[in-house]
Amino acid sequence: MSEEVIDYQTILSADSLYHVYESKSEDGNVVALRGLHLKVLPGEAVAVVGPSGSGKSTLLKCLGGLMKPSAGSVSLADKNMTRLTGKELVELRQKTVSFIFQEGNLLPHLSAIDNVAQPLRHQGISSKIAESEAKKLLIELGLESRMRGLPAMLSGGEQQRVAIARALITKPKLILADEPTGSLDPITSRDVLALFKSLHKEKNVSFLIVTHSSEVADFCDRALELRDGRFIAQHGQGFEVEELAESRELLIDEMGMVSLPPDILLKMGGAGRWIVDEVNSDRLILESSKEEVNESLITKNLVLADICPACRYEYTDDTQLCPECGAVRPMIVKEGE
Ligand SMILES: Nc1ncnc2c1ncn2[C@@H]1O[C@H](COP(=O)(O)OP(=O)(O)OP(=O)(O)O)[C@@H](O)[C@H]1O
Ligand SMILES: [Mg+2]
Helix, strand or coil: CCCCCCCCCCCEEEEEEEEEECCCCCCCCEEEEEEEEEEECCCCEEEEECCCCCCHHHHHHHHCCCCCCCEEEEEECCEEHHHCCHHHHHHHHHHHEEEECCCCCCCCCCCHHHHHHHHHHHCCCCHHHHHHHHHHHHHHCCCHHHCCCCHHHCCHHHHHHHHHHHHHCCCCCEEEEECCCCCCCHHHHHHHHHHHHHHHHHHCCEEEEECCCHHHHHHCCEEEEEECCEEEEEECCCCCHHHHHHHCEECECCCCCECCCHHHHHHCCCCCCEEEEEEECCEEEEEECCCCCCCCCCCCCEEECCECCCCCCECCCCCCECCCCCCECCEEECCCC
8 A cells, every 4th residue: 555645744733722611600611721732743642641620631622623612723634624614624534533532432322343333434435344444453452252242231441442443443644532541451551552553653643642641651752741721841752640740841832931830830939020030042040039019929838738629638748640639739828827
């Protein structure tokens, strides 16, 4: 088979992406994405890491065209999705991108093999060929004996593997995956990762994978750290998800905004005012301003909370994310101040 000519610069890009979930409840609206910029090159594998509620799934849905972002634009293979007609968008998505979500990937009334074969049939490929391709993939993912089962008869991990097969069968150029190995045991998870690796290396498939797994993050060329709807940092290959603070490059976006991770902000003495002391192209020295300009800005009395507000876990060290529930560790005003 001849290699397809790549006639686009970026497989996926997003510009100033915002998403607000409107709500009339007491909690009010939730701003889930706050002006994200992103570029994924053809053949690149990018991980997205971040605590629960930081906006990872929202980001994936907006990027895949399943949810319209409140503002900003998304391009797939250099085509701006917001400018396409419904039909053009469906066609572009069908030949370019596949999804693996946290839940709801499968059609409940179809057997495993029919779920996997369906996207090919949808493209007009004969049932027989579609079924034989589906079978090959299911065997590769260790599901030979479960092919005729309906989703409800399969375990969570088995359903997840069917969903992965369904995503791979159309040979997409980009795979958007939300915790694809989340419900898998370590051995099955390794098989899935091996399959991803071969697609990445041999077929130049691009990936954007939301993950908590170090192995998945390690397979990616880089990882973006999301927190409260913003990319705050990037990590190179081969880092431990638990040790995010150790291998961090801070990101400054096109607007010149830098969001500091809470541990760094804390080391700098909390929010406040800085005097620019020295600027070079790759170095910026800031000096804390002594001038108490605005009381509300100077929050030097903040410390990391002792107890997780979500699950009441008691922190014993400087961890940033709650090891029990994954919630962001907030900063609170120091007692007695
Ligand atoms: N349908 C919705 N309506 C209102 N708010 C929502 C909705 N979906 C998500 N949110 C809120 O938006 C924020 C981001 O949610 P999102 O699901 O993107 O987080 P996540 O990073 O994927 O979390 P997790 O790791 O738990 O899957 C959260 O504060 C969440 O409560
Ligand atoms: Mg999620």
